[in-house]
Structures are given as structure tokens and as C-alpha cells.
Amino acid sequence: MKTISxxxxxxxxxxxxxxxxxxxxxxxxxxxxxxxxxxxxxxxxSKFFGVxxxxxxxxxxxxxxxxxxxxxxxxNTAYDNLDIISANMNLLRADKxxxxxxxxxxxxxxxxxxxxxxxxxxxxxxxxxxDINMSVINALVASDDVLVPIKVDKFAFDGLEQLVExxxxxxxxxxxxxxxxxxxxxxxxxxxxxxxxxxLASSTPYPLFNTMIRKTVKVDETTFAGKPLLDYRKSTAGxxxxxxxxxxxxxx
Ligand SMILES: Nc1ncnc2c1ncn2[C@@H]1O[C@H](COP(=O)(O)OP(=O)(O)OP(=O)(O)O)[C@@H](O)[C@H]1O
Ligand SMILES: [Mg+2]
Numbered sequence: 008m009k010t011i012s013x014x015x016x017x018x019x020x021x022x023x024x025x026x027x028x029x030x031x032x033x034x035x036x037x038x039x040x041x042x043x044x045x046x047x048x049x050x051x052x053s054k055f056f057g058v059x060x061x062x063x064x065x066x067x068x069x070x071x072x073x074x075x076x077x078x079x080x081x082x083n084t085a086y087d088n089l090d091i092i093s094a095n096m097n098l099l100r101a102d103k104x105x106x107x108x109x110x111x112x113x114x115x116x117x118x119x120x121x122x123x124x125x126x127x128x129x130x131x132x133x134x135x136x137x138d139i140n141m142s143v144i145n146a147l148v149a150s151d152d153v154l155v156p157i158k159v160d161k162f163a164f165d166g167l168e169q170l171v172e173x174x175x176x177x178x179x180x181x182x183x184x185x186x187x188x189x190x191x192x193x194x195x196x197x198x199x200x201x202x203x204x205x206x207l208a209s210s211t212p213y214p215l216f217n218t219m220i221r222k223t224v225k226v227d228e229t230t231f232a233g234k235p236l237l238d239y240r241k242s243t244a245g246x247x248x249x250x251x252x253x254x255x256x257x258x259x
Pocket of ligand 2: 022023024047051134
């Protein structure tokens with residue numbers, strides 16, 4: 008069983024879209040059972056699957072309420088073998104609460120909360136906020152692998168140094184965490200994208216996946232349909248996520 012954090016301190020680089028589609032590709036193409044964990048107060052992954060709300064406990068409560076049964080925060084999606092822990096604006100409060108409550112460990116709560124589920128799922132996929140806060144640190148402590156979606160522009164690697172530093176800090180609690188690499192999202196065959204991606208590949212000190220996720224309007228459409236790409240119309244980005252998952256599985 009593996010836990011994967013999808014993370015980048017930058018916003019709008021396709022963390023959420025990648026979390027959803029990597030998760031569903033593992034379910035559909037590889038027969039895996041996956042728990043998606045929404046770790047962003049924006050709750051975009053939860054909204055995508057129609058499970059966003061304030062009536063039930065979710066990620067915020069899991070991180071702050073003592074003795075909460077993790078099974079009570081799991082929600083089903085419309086798909087077999089794909090479950091979700093939802094998030095909402097309560098995560099804002101939860102992040103502050105974790106910092107104030109020094110009566111128990113602060114960084115290891117998610118890891119501990121998930122421990123009883125490790126036999127039930129093949130993968131936990133965590134969609135993180137574009138930030139480093141206590142809930143993101145909890146995600147890194149719980150993760151085996153880190154994947155970083157990036158968009159080709161001059162600022163593509165901004166914040167990556169801080170992220171890598173954070174991963175190193177987390178080793179105190181999780182010595183085996185692996186930064187598997189960055190992958191390019193929203194790729195277009197334009198001059199700037201082609202030259203930019205070549206430049207990134209040659210200049211980055213960080214590992215970079217060969218697979219690039221192409222830009223297509225179908226991705227925006229899937230957010231309205233609430234369907235992962237492989238359950239929507241055939242698309243270039245859907246194929247790319249299949250290849251990305253294959254590339255990832257080969258390295259593990
Ligand atoms: N391959 C793609 N082709 C076209 N549009 C895409 C693609 N991937 C993502 N998008 C669009 O880009 C926007 C940002 O994607 P997404 O919400 O996944 O980013 P994010 O990194 O999770 O953002 P945030 O930092 O706000 O959480 C969305 O509107 C999404 O539909
Ligand atoms: Mg997001």
C-alpha cells in the first residue's frame with residue numbers, strides 16, 4: 008500500500024485534477040482500491056464528487072477531534088473502489104487548532120488516523136492545498152511518495168526549494184518519503200511550451216517525469232460532469248494520465 012501526496016506551493020497547476028485522475032486511473036486500469044483525501048479547504052476534490060458540505064465530519068475533524076473513528080469520515084463516490092475523505096473551510100480552523108493543542112503530537116495525526124485503513128486500500132492519494140501548513144505537513148508525514156504537477160512558465164519551479172526543504176524536515180517523522188518527481192500539466196504544442204519544457208527538463212535539479220499532461224477543454228468539462236477523464240469522452244489528457252500512472256508504477 009502506498010500513500011501519494013500531490014503537492015505544489017503554487018496554485019492552479021492541476022493538483023486537484025491530477026489527484027482525481029491518477030486515483031481513478033489506478034482504480035480503472037489497475038484494479039486498485041483508492042482513498043482520495045481532500046486536504047485543501049477549497050474542497051475542490053470534494054465538490055467534484057458531490058460530497059462537499061458541513062453536515063458530516065471530514066479532514067478538519069479527523070485532524071482535531073480526539074478519538075474520532077476514521078471510518079466515519081469516509082464517503083463513497085459514484086465509483087466502486089474509489090472513496091473520499093472530504094474537506095471544507097473548517098480546515099482553516101483545524102490548522103490553527105493543531106498548532107494551539109500541544110497536548111499531543113501535531114505532525115503525525117493524519118498518519119495515525121489512517122493507520123487502521125492501510126489494509127483496506129491500495130493507495131491513499133492526497134490532494135494538497137497550495138501552501139505549507141499543519142494539514143499539509145501531516146500529509147507529508149503520512150506519505151510514501153510526493154508528486155509535483157507544474158505548469159510551464161518562468162515561475163514553474165518557484166516554491167520548489169521550500170517544498171524540498173519541507174520534505175527534508177518531515178524526514179524526522181517519515182524517513183522513507185520519496186520525492187518521485189515533477190510532471191508538466193496543461194501542455195500545449197506552442198513555442199513557449201515546447202521550448203519551456205525543454206528548458207525545464209535540462210535546467211531542473213529535480214526529477215521530471217517523461218509524461219506530460221496535455222491541455223484540453225475536456226478537463227474543464229469533466230469538472231461540471233463530475234466524472235474523471237477515463238469515464239468521460241476519450242481525451243488526450245486522459246491518455247496522458249494513463250501514461251503518467253504507468254510511468255509512476257514502473258519506478259516503484
Ligand atoms: N490538462 C488540462 N487541460 C486543461 N485545463 C486543465 C488541465 N488540468 C487542469 N486544468 C484546469 O486548470 C484549472 C486548475 O486546475 P486544478 O484546480 O486542478 O489546480 P490546483 O493546482 O488544484 O489549484 P489550487 O491551487 O487552487 O488547488 C482548473 O480550471 C482545471 O480545470
Ligand atoms: Mg486544488
